[in-house]
Amino acid sequence: MAIRPAEQLIHKAAWLYYAHGLRQDQVASQLNISRASVAMYLRKARETGIVNISTSTQLFTDDVMARRLEDALSLDAVWIAPENDYVIDPSTDIAVLAASVFLELVRKGDRIGVAWGRTIYTIADIMSYADLQDVTVVQLCGNLGAPYSYRPDQCTMEIARRLNAKGLNFYAPLVLTTEALAHGLRAEPVIREQLSGISDCDLALYSVGTVDADSHVVKCGALSVGEMALLREAGAAGVIAGQIIDASGKALDCSYNRRVISAALSSLRQIEKRLMVVQEDSKFEPLLAALAGGLCTHLVVGARMAKRLLEHAGAATEKAS
Amino acid sequence: MAIRPAEQLIHKAAWLYYAHGLRQDQVASQLNISRASVAMYLRKARETGIVNISTSTQLFTDDVMARRLEDALSLDAVWIAPENDYVIDPSTDIAVLAASVFLELVRKGDRIGVAWGRTIYTIADIMSYADLQDVTVVQLCGNLGAPYSYRPDQCTMEIARRLNAKGLNFYAPLVLTTEALAHGLRAEPVIREQLSGISDCDLALYSVGTVDADSHVVKCGALSVGEMALLREAGAAGVIAGQIIDASGKALDCSYNRRVISAALSSLRQIEKRLMVVQEDSKFEPLLAALAGGLCTHLVVGARMAKRLLEHAGAATEKAS
């Protein structure tokens, strides 16, 4: 890169502007460049994460409902995106919040596991840039064979790029045709290493998928609509990192799961901070399953979903007493 | 406070503006207030740390000199503020850098020990606001009896205020007239508790003082010019948190030190991250003493001082070999 001299200038401009609080024209005369260039450098500084602008997500945890949900579900932290109030775009609203929360949870030196899906990709897409050295972003599950819009490796790489972090992809298909082949592939050193490294993560980011025809695993061709219907009858309740879970949050005992190359649920549970983000209201049952399976310690949801969860939890304790 | 509804508005405005990237007039129409109010709320949001704008201090560690200093002095990290280059105000320059470094080192839940002095107060004064819950700022040494411009409790409180943290002052004089009284006071539960809690800190912020007539301990009347001169002859090389140290960084065996109420040097050494900031070139010898005593793991200095340190370290290794 010939951006070496510019790199230095970007730093200096950012420093004078943001740390010292000079105006752009003052910075310009300091560095003997035009003000327009300063403006451009500053944009680059923001885009590369040399400067970091973050807003506290306090507001969303302060919500009484969030507190009650934390208690009811015994989660570490819950963020609720308001949905009636001052909303811009209901779908990106949760993603924006999730991105902020995510950045708030990341620490230098962390190892981060990232799953895939529309939700995750949306988050990656709107996430602001940061300059986190020594962060590694690892892919939690195998790739889709067919080109599909929100591929696991894309999610991983995009988040790594935003964070200036190292991205660790692994190039295995998400699902294979035979159990034997999956077994063999999992034993491959490259794959095995990646899979066993997942429990060393400090933070995981994932969503949960539905088990109907709209599910991503169906849309990307990993499962046919018919197979999915059958699995559903067999007790499938949700999809986590490409794997089917039942209502209790355990991996469903089925051929499909045995043919999948992905992080074992037990490895996921070993990750200290498991951030789950749910956008769609239709993911209520899958979310319940994930919660039952202890696959989530930090939760970002919309207000409607929060309300339903709370009502459900209330009904459950009533029934119990 | 009747700022309850406003507090909410500040959060919302900050969220829409900084997280969603709306323009001020869009935020204004969203919240049904005037754009001018939005501008005001945003300023408040920045001032209260609801939004956080930080710039990477990378540039200052990337310096080759900083790397070499880290190695030569076996420190965890060194930041060097350039002094010939694009400098605004040589004295605040180091403080601005130190404040950024400090904010970069602080973590949620941390306990932070803060000493006193002009340097520390300058840092506190230009430090930007942050919203760190569960942070406690503790005072490392006793107060001055006489009202003096940069009092230990002022330094502690100002930093706590900027961080939205809890400030833990302790109201004992820095130095007493008799050793017996100092001994008795140190045994007081309130004082003892505070002093013993110092080793639990995760981060310490201090500078080092000179041992001449210009020293703060002299200027504030804790020691007379004559006494200081005598101590100097006895081997005094610097002042740390109100205590006199010798060239090897150990507390000097003298009546003054026994009459001081302050953090034991051994407690300070137990703190994981010890950030030392030195502004004045005249503090070369005191800094050497502090370094010898292992009282510093992270260092912020100006370029001239860095050069001198490096030359000194080079000469020392040469002599050794």
Added chain:
DNA sequence: CACGGCTCTCGACAAAAGTCAAATTGAGCG
């Protein structure tokens, strides 16, 4: 050495943000 293709830089204009004094609100009080 002239030629695109490239990035970086700048001036000028348009857009956005900051500021201030005046107006409004609202709480406390005689």
Added chain:
DNA sequence: CGCTCAATTTGACTTTTGTCGAGAGCCGTG
């Protein structure tokens, strides 16, 4: 009930910032 006082809000104005197309410098290539 009407008053004051302080805090908040606003519209109008100024300053600051963002953007765009043009031009300048800099390779590698034909």
